[in-house]
Amino acid sequence: MDASAQWRDILLAEDSLSDADLMQMSLRDYGHLPCRLHIVPDGEAALAFLRQEGFYAGMPRPHLLLLDIGIPKIDGWEVLETIRATPTLAHMPVIMLTGVLMARDEERRAALQPLACLEKPMKLEEYPRLVAEIEKLLTAISGNR
Numbered sequence: 001m002d003a004s005a006q007w008r009d010i011l012l013a014e015d016s017l018s019d020a021d022l023m024q025m026s027l028r029d030y031g032h033l034p035c036r037l038h039i040v041p042d043g044e045a046a047l048a049f050l051r052q053e054g055f056y057a058g059m060p061r062p063h064l065l066l067l068d069i070g071i072p073k074i075d076g077w078e079v080l081e082t083i084r085a086t087p088t089l090a091h092m093p094v095i096m097l098t099g100v101l102m103a104r105d106e107e108r109r110a111a112l113q114p115l116a117c118l119e120k121p122m123k124l125e126e127y128p129r130l131v132a133e134i135e136k137l138l139t140a141i142s143g144n145r
Contacts, residue, residue, distance in 0.1 A: 043074025
């Protein structure tokens, strides 16, 4: 099967319903890869999904995690730190999302090695660019799976 035709599961950890809806709509409307987007509202739920615990038992292991830095309960950097420290999850591809990239995040970024840190678009017309960047990274990692 052609790699571009393979379905990819993406987990989005995002507490803003409007941002989650925009991402879902943008992947559907601007994306070229077949994806299933799973959405969780906080860091605890993201880890439970990845560990397939409780409500998330039987869920697929995502090909990619889109992780908002500012999610509640356990922030995005702490979630990524836990992922990197968990042998079964350590190689999970993660893209950090934020409203504003901060210089103070550089040290954590260097230590935890997300695929990328991307700013969330402020305008609807900027979402095609974000989706293109996500799909470019997703295609690159799909070749390594």
